[in-house]
């Protein structure tokens with residue numbers, strides 16, 4: 479059911495993309511809206527195992543779920559789109575309504591969760607609040623290819639951004655992301671992204687992470703990021 483919903487949306491969007499001068503929001507978008515309002519799709523937590531997860535990913539997932547039992551770690555749920563207080567606050571205080579049409583916004587979903595199971599970003603993030611760090615288990619699927627057989631650097635950068643962002647709280651935006659790609663990541667392999675908050679200075683959060691193979695022998699990437707807590711007094715444009 480979920481698969482057919484996603485496929486349906488893809489074809490609707492593809493159709494709209496090909497048509498020049500399509501009306502801003504017309505009847506032809508209504509089916510998409512109906513599909514999107516499917517409760518299952520909106521409320522499904524995507525940071526849970528599905529049949530596309532490799533043995534490595536499932537094994538690591540189980541290990542971290544065990545660590546969650548004493549409360550020191552927590553698994554962060556992940557939704558395609560869900561209206562949380564945080565996202566509502568963001569829209570209220572920081573999003574200029576002139577920037578995005580309300581209709582478009584109602585179609586929005588998290589970029590990394592827009593692929594069918596196993597084809598794109600499969601990941602789960604675990605957070606240790608006391609230690610201000612997270613561990614992201616990531617399996618990049620075949621649609622994330624760059625150089626043949628290897629994960630696209632932009633896909634890795636996306637996951638690094640998300641992993642670093644998971645160490646922050648509240649309304650923040652990435653101001654700077656600096657990545658050293660040290661070894662190419664084989665497509666469909668599992669990598670572990672260890673992220674931490676290094677320093678908090680006023681509105682500035684300095685973070686860093688490394689990306690390693692499951693056996694920890696290969697260091698694929700290292701990155702630092704600067705995230706800025708948004709100032710409600712300032713516009714985002």
Ligand SMILES: CCCCCCCCCC(=O)SCCNC(=O)CCNC(=O)[C@H](O)C(C)(C)COP(=O)(O)OP(=O)(O)OC[C@H]1O[C@@H](n2cnc3c(N)ncnc32)[C@H](O)[C@@H]1OP(=O)(O)O
Nearest residue numbers: 639640643651652653654680681682704706708709712714
């Ligand atoms: C569970 C779901 C998780 C989803 C996670 C998704 C993660 C995705 C995150 C993103 O991709 S965000 C999108 C990419 N980022 C952007 O589009 C941000 C564009 N930039 C901005 O909007 C503004 O530049 C920004 C909000 C980041 C900062 O603007 P402000 O006007 O609020 O800050 P301001 O310019 O006053 O700077 C505040 C401090 O930060 C410093 N700063 C700002 N930008 C900097 C920069 N780029 N490099 C170094 N320092 C910087 C600045 O010097 C200053 O330092 P001091 O307080 O010490 O004076």
